[in-house]
Amino acid sequence: MSSNFTTKFAIPEVIFGNGAIKHLASCARGLGARRILLVSDMGVEDAGWVQMVMDLLAQDSLECVYFNEIDSNPRDSQVHAGVEVYLAEGCDVIVALGGGSPIDTGKGIGIIAGNGGNIADYEGANRIMRPLPPMISAPTTAGSGSDMTQYSIITDVSRKVKMSIISRSLVPNISIIDPTMLRTKTQELIIASAVDALAHAVESYVSRLASPFTDHHALQAIRLFVENLERAVEHRDPKALEQLSIASTAAGMSFSNAGLGALHSLAHSLGGMFDVLHGLVHPIMLPAVMRFNLPECIEKMAAIGRITTGRDHKNDVSAAYAGIEHLERLFQTLNVPTHLREILPDPEVLEPICRMAVYDACTMTNPRDVTCEDLQSICKEAW
Amino acid sequence: MSSNFTTKFAIPEVIFGNGAIKHLASCARGLGARRILLVSDMGVEDAGWVQMVMDLLAQDSLECVYFNEIDSNPRDSQVHAGVEVYLAEGCDVIVALGGGSPIDTGKGIGIIAGNGGNIADYEGANRIMRPLPPMISAPTTAGSGSDMTQYSIITDVSRKVKMSIISRSLVPNISIIDPTMLRTKTQELIIASAVDALAHAVESYVSRLASPFTDHHALQAIRLFVENLERAVEHRDPKALEQLSIASTAAGMSFSNAGLGALHSLAHSLGGMFDVLHGLVHPIMLPAVMRFNLPECIEKMAAIGRITTGRDHKNDVSAAYAGIEHLERLFQTLNVPTHLREILPDPEVLEPICRMAVYDACTMTNPRDVTCEDLQSICKEAW
Numbered sequence: 001m002s003s004n005f006t007t008k009f010a011i012p013e014v015i016f017g018n019g020a021i022k023h024l025a026s027c028a029r030g031l032g033a034r035r036i037l038l039v040s041d042m043g044v045e046d047a048g049w050v051q052m053v054m055d056l057l058a059q060d061s062l063e064c065v066y067f068n069e070i071d072s073n074p075r076d077s078q079v080h081a082g083v084e085v086y087l088a089e090g091c092d093v094i095v096a097l098g099g100g101s102p103i104d105t106g107k108g109i110g111i112i113a114g115n116g117g118n119i120a121d122y123e124g125a126n127r128i129m130r131p132l133p134p135m136i137s138a139p140t141t142a143g144s145g146s147d148m149t150q151y152s153i154i155t156d157v158s159r160k161v162k163m164s165i166i167s168r169s170l171v172p173n174i175s176i177i178d179p180t181m182l183r184t185k186t187q188e189l190i191i192a193s194a195v196d197a198l199a200h201a202v203e204s205y206v207s208r209l210a211s212p213f214t215d216h217h218a219l220q221a222i223r224l225f226v227e228n229l230e231r232a233v234e235h236r237d238p239k240a241l242e243q244l245s246i247a248s249t250a251a252g253m254s255f256s257n258a259g260l261g262a263l264h265s266l267a268h269s270l271g272g273m274f275d276v277l278h279g280l281v282h283p284i285m286l287p288a289v290m291r292f293n294l295p296e297c298i299e300k301m302a303a304i305g306r307i308t309t310g311r312d313h314k315n316d317v318s319a320a321y322a323g324i325e326h327l328e329r330l331f332q333t334l335n336v337p338t339h340l341r342e343i344l345p346d347p348e349v350l351e352p353i354c355r356m357a358v359y360d361a362c363t364m365t366n367p368r369d370v371t372c373e374d375l376q377s378i379c380k381e382a383w
Numbered sequence: 384m385s386s387n388f389t390t391k392f393a394i395p396e397v398i399f400g401n402g403a404i405k406h407l408a409s410c411a412r413g414l415g416a417r418r419i420l421l422v423s424d425m426g427v428e429d430a431g432w433v434q435m436v437m438d439l440l441a442q443d444s445l446e447c448v449y450f451n452e453i454d455s456n457p458r459d460s461q462v463h464a465g466v467e468v469y470l471a472e473g474c475d476v477i478v479a480l481g482g483g484s485p486i487d488t489g490k491g492i493g494i495i496a497g498n499g500g501n502i503a504d505y506e507g508a509n510r511i512m513r514p515l516p517p518m519i520s521a522p523t524t525a526g527s528g529s530d531m532t533q534y535s536i537i538t539d540v541s542r543k544v545k546m547s548i549i550s551r552s553l554v555p556n557i558s559i560i561d562p563t564m565l566r567t568k569t570q571e572l573i574i575a576s577a578v579d580a581l582a583h584a585v586e587s588y589v590s591r592l593a594s595p596f597t598d599h600h601a602l603q604a605i606r607l608f609v610e611n612l613e614r615a616v617e618h619r620d621p622k623a624l625e626q627l628s629i630a631s632t633a634a635g636m637s638f639s640n641a642g643l644g645a646l647h648s649l650a651h652s653l654g655g656m657f658d659v660l661h662g663l664v665h666p667i668m669l670p671a672v673m674r675f676n677l678p679e680c681i682e683k684m685a686a687i688g689r690i691t692t693g694r695d696h697k698n699d700v701s702a703a704y705a706g707i708e709h710l711e712r713l714f715q716t717l718n719v720p721t722h723l724r725e726i727l728p729d730p731e732v733l734e735p736i737c738r739m740a741v742y743d744a745c746t747m748t749n750p751r752d753v754t755c756e757d758l759q760s761i762c763k764e765a766w
Contacts, residue, residue, distance in 0.1 A: 005400055006398060006399065006400035006402065006403045006406070007397075007398075007399050007400055008396070008397065008398050008399075009396070009397040009399070010396040010397070011394065013391070013392070013393040013551070014390075014391065014392040014393070014596060015389060015390075015391050016389065016390050016391075016392070016594070016596065017388050017389035017390055019389065020389045023389065168396070211399070212603075212629045213397060213399065213629075213632075216599050216600075216603050217599075220595075220599050246595045246596075249596075250595075
């Protein structure tokens with residue numbers, strides 16, 4: 001961090017632990033809730049968590065209106081449908097329960113409820129001028145970090161663009177993180193979420209806006225991810241799932257304040273055009289993006305290499321490469337796609353994907369300057 | 384952390400950097416300020432910072448009322464005098480500028496302005512039921528951490544007690560940390576503040592409420608303290624002062640959420656009876672308290688030892704002792720008192736000091752159970 005650089009660091013109040021969700025009603029009351037809009041989705045419903053949360057609120061005589069019209073890549077129209085419910089029902093606090101999709105949708109509903117207009121009006125950084133209703137997030141995956149962050153990612157369907165909306169006022173008031181909720185997730189979702197958290201940690205650690213307030217969160221997340229992923233995936237070990245929750249939370253604290261990079265630009269662009277599960281883009285693209293960025297951040301890439309391999313190395317360059325190779329091997333053991341050709345129809349689509357990715361807000365904080373041609377060669381390497 | 388333990392983590396929004404104070408007016412406006420109560424003290428005035436802040440607010444057409452009747456161990460009556468000014472002048476936001484004393488006083492004023500009654504009514508944990516006015520803290524020392532924390536320490540003059548007031552609502556809304564403000568401090572104040580931050584880091588790291596959300600902040604603080612203290616004290620090196628600011632902030636994030644221990648119980652009790660500079664108690668007592676606690680937290684003490692000495696050690700016990708000895712030697716080089724007999728009149732006073740310290744809120748989170756007799760033998764060791 002240069003000496004004349006002002007850095008900002010903001011996170012929600014965190015309540016963490018197995019069973020922590022039982023504090024929801026008192027947290028909502030503390031924010032002045034009388035009638036809550038509960039935002040979630042079918043997957044979370046099927047696991048029984050929506051009913052449990054409704055019961056918790058009812059026990060405390062809090063009224064609750066439920067909204068669940070959400071895709072895994074939430075759409076602009078779904079945000080606006082949610083706002084109509086929020087306003088028509090006279091809600092005063094938003095509780096978002098789920099992975100990144102319900103939480104990002106909850107944030108979108110809050111933006112329009114507090115500021116009016118169309119969700120696309122707020123695309124980019126710092127476009128939200130008026131306060132949002134109080135919001136509590138309760139993540140059921142360990143990955144998106146949306147419960148920690150000033151980001152909301154909403155798909156503009158007509159333009160086929162995943163919009164990044166970034167504002168301090170999108171940091172929820174409170175995040176209640178209860179790792180027991182991870183126990184009902186499919187293996188695929190645990191992997192996709194955890195790899196997303198890893199990607200947040202790596203990209204924010206080398207970001208142009210990284211600071212002493214974000215770096216140690218990023219490194220903690222990388223270490224916990226490497227130490228716990230396999231046990232969490234293969235055995236659903238509760239202790240390992242708890243550690244992945246901590247990793248995801250730490251990664252969220254880091255990337256919300258430090259920003260991301262070219263990997264997320266590409267993932268957003270690709271996710272806007274093809275409805276792929278966001279986290280599954282990272283095992284394919286992360287190593288190629290890291291190799292591209294390496295010349296601009298050798299020391300930090302070496303630190304990542306030392307943490308992931310658990311070994312010292314004779315110099316920074318070999319530590320950095322060893323780390324990238326370690327992650328590549330780890331992704332191969334996960335039984336997920338590791339080549340773009342497995343998820344995209346043909347190489348012709350790469351050019352429009354990259355053309356759009358250059359303009360994503362995440363491109364600005366990538367440690368190395370990046371052009372459309374650079375992104376295309378990264379994609380070709382990962383094809 | 385046990386698996387069925389709910390942990391909470393709350394910090395203010397942080398704005399950090401050389402020159403960051405220039406963001407004060409826009410931050411205050413964001414909190415709805417029209418007429419600010421500025422709380423500071425003579426030392427900060429003499430260094431020119433009070434006038435600078437008043438000018439910054441005036442440039443932005445924010446009205447400002449000034450309150451500076453504060454001792455270095457702020458008193459109950461001073462809090463109440465500040466409340467009278469706040470209410471009589473119709474203020475709406477509190478800005479506290481200074482070390483721990485003005486910030487703790489600002490918090491006390493906020494408590495009474497929002498809740499009424501007497502400041503002694505709120506002694507202990509979680510006694511504040513209604514919201515406080517919005518508050519911005521701008522620390523001018525790197526040590527107290529009060530700008531980060533849910534603590535306010537106010538002296539009850541009639542009982543000669545430093546009251547610990549602890550509540551989530553004492554976390555300021557925003558903390559603006561501008562390390563350039565450290566450059567006007569005396570050497571004694573830089574040392575007293577930095578050692579206080581170190582003590583916060585050590586005590587919170589081994590606290591019973593330590594969590595994965597606090598541990599890495601504590602370790603970062605210890606590392607930065609050891610690496611930068613001497614350069615900051617001897618040469619007032621701006622880069623080293625900046626790192627001490629980061630250390631103090633990290634230590635504040637840790638102890639606000641993890642609590643402290645017997646060292647701070649003793650320091651509060653001692654400071655209630657004798658008006659000594661709080662930070663200067665720690666070089667005297669920290670090693671003895673660490674030795675007392677060692678059996679309950681050998682692994683963590685060893686981690687501290689490895690960080691402070693910068694070396695691995697053949698086992699945890701020798702790493703732990705090496706760390707304590709390293710800190711003792713470091714304190715001896717600082718030219719500050721390292722024995723209780725240098726600051727107290729005679730050993731007779733130890734018994735009443737320890738009798739009161741047992742009931743301090745910090746005693747509860749000490750890693751090892753502690754009786755009045757234990758505290759007396761710690762004090763005798765440090766005599």
